[in-house]
Amino acid sequence: VSLIRSSTPQTTRVLLTGGAGFIGCALSRRLVAGGASVTVVDSLHPQVHAGGGRPAALPAEVDLVPFDVTTASTWDALLGLVRPEVVVHLAAETGTGQSLRESTRHCHVNVLGTAQMLDAFSRADFVPPHIVLPSSRAVYGEGEWELDGTRYLPGARRHADLAAGRWDPVCADQRAGRALPSRAAHTPPNPTNVYAATKLAQEHICAAWAASMGTALSILRFQNVYGVGQSLANPYTGVLALFTRLAVTGKPIEVYEDGRIVRDFVYVDDVVDAVMRAIERPPREVRCVDIGSGSPRTLLSVAELIADIAGGKPPVVTGAFRDGDVRSASCSIDDARAELGYEPAWDLADGVKALARWTLESLEYAPG
Numbered sequence: 099v100s101l102i103r104s105s106t107p108q109t110t111r112v113l114l115t116g117g118a119g120f121i122g123c124a125l126s127r128r129l130v131a132g133g134a135s136v137t138v139v140d141s142l143h144p145q146v147h148a149g150g151g152r153p154a155a156l157p158a159e160v161d162l163v164p165f166d167v168t169t170a171s172t173w174d175a176l177l178g179l180v181r182p183e184v185v186v187h188l189a190a191e192t193g194t195g196q197s198l199r200e201s202t203r204h205c206h207v208n209v210l211g212t213a214q215m216l217d218a219f220s221r222a223d224f225v226p227p228h229i230v231l232p233s234s235r236a237v238y239g240e241g242e243w244e245l246d247g248t249r250y251l252p253g254a255r256r257h258a259d260l261a262a263g264r265w266d267p268v269c270a271d272q273r274a275g276r277a278l279p280s281r282a283a284h285t286p287p288n289p290t291n292v293y294a295a296t297k298l299a300q301e302h303i304c305a306a307w308a309a310s311m312g313t314a315l316s317i318l319r320f321q322n323v324y325g326v327g328q329s330l331a332n333p334y335t336g337v338l339a340l341f342t343r344l345a346v347t348g349k350p351i352e353v354y355e356d357g358r359i360v361r362d363f364v365y366v367d368d369v370v371d372a373v374m375r376a377i378e379r380p381p382r383e384v385r386c387v388d389i390g391s392g393s394p395r396t397l398l399s400v401a402e403l404i405a406d407i408a409g410g411k412p413p414v415v416t417g418a419f420r421d422g423d424v425r426s427a428s429c430s431i432d433d434a435r436a437e438l439g440y441e442p443a444w445d446l447a448d449g450v451k452a453l454a455r456w457t458l459e460s461l462e463y464a465p466g
């Protein structure tokens with residue numbers, strides 16, 4: 099392991115796994131601005147980092163250690179050099195649909211990588227005072243639905259139903275109700291793809307370890323994060339990045355199913371704000387809260403907004419679908435407000451304008 103230290107005077111020592119990615123770079127900037135000492139470990143995954151080198155968005159003050167979190171020996175070398183007060187475990191394979199066909203990869207990095215990190219802490223006789231685990235709304239699967247005052251918990255939608263255009267998950271008598279916002283304290287997790295299952299496994303593994311080691315754990319279940327800096331090269335994640343790219347290059351946005359898939363899009367700066375608040379206020383034991391904008395939208399309405407802002411062609415509803423996708427994802431942010439003082443500041447139109455500007459600039463430098 100080679101680690102080139104920065105010369106800035108520092109306070110809190112923070113380790114970010116996967117810190118060279120979309121959320122990690124934005125978080126690094128906020129941490130560095132606040133005077134923290136930041137070390138990033140990241141394998142610079144080729145699916146995310148097209149160029150392969152140190153991302154320009156990562157502040158110069160950050161120590162970047164390029165390694166794979168599944169490698170035990172490198173963890174041991176790293177912990178000989180740094181003893182962080184806070185670990186934010188972002189490193190992950192994040193392809194929702196991709197995970198159904200490449201489940202080994204997702205399980206290897208997300209589950210085994212988490213276990214390798216915790217075992218390395220144990221071998222080093224080191225318990226970080228606070229671990230922050232960015233989890234995902236994906237753990238809820240279809241979440242909870244309601245019809246005529248009765249709640250139901252649908253499982254994964256079947257391929258045959260999707261192929262027949264039956265989009266909404268139905269209750270026992272085959273009628274469809276309406277989706278309810280998820281809330282960590284009440285909604286049971288029910289993953290419908292392998293990525294989601296690995297994120298839930300990360301939660302359980304970290305919770306078991308944190309409880310027995312007596313350390314604080316913040317689990318933050320992010321809704322769909324978007325914004326400046328999201329990989330434009332990765333075709334497997336970031337539907338808003340994809341939509342924006344199509345719109346600014348004059349192509350029509352293709353919207354799946356009947357256009358009425360629902361998502362909560364939260365701007366990356368708001369997510370970073372939530373993580374900063376979690377770091378500043380460690381829980382006594384474990385906390386698990388949902389982080390979103392609190393304002394769910396249909397994908398068609400978002401596509402129309404993007405086409406309008408970017409001056410692109412009107413979106414096309416295709417009726418195509420992806421196995422493992424959920425119909426509706428949204429959350430209550432009341433617990434994040436109460437627990438963290440979190441309040442999202444970004445309105446979707448402003449976020450899309452920022453993303454469209456940045457996408458255009460990025461494509462001018464790297465067209466294709």
Ligand SMILES: NC(=O)c1ccc[n+]([C@@H]2O[C@H](COP(=O)([O-])OP(=O)(O)OC[C@H]3O[C@@H](n4cnc5c(N)ncnc54)[C@H](O)[C@@H]3O)[C@@H](O)[C@H]2O)c1
Binds near residue numbers: 165166167192207321
């Ligand atoms: N972006 C979202 O909408 C969203 C939503 C919910 C949860 N999350 C979670 O947030 C975290 C960060 O997501 P992101 O959007 O910044 O993704 P990203 O792909 O931009 O960043 C992930 C980073 O992890 C690195 N990485 C992948 N495999 C690795 C390995 N084996 N060893 C070391 N590093 C590795 C990648 O190189 C990348 O830099 C992930 O844990 C993801 O599950 C993201």
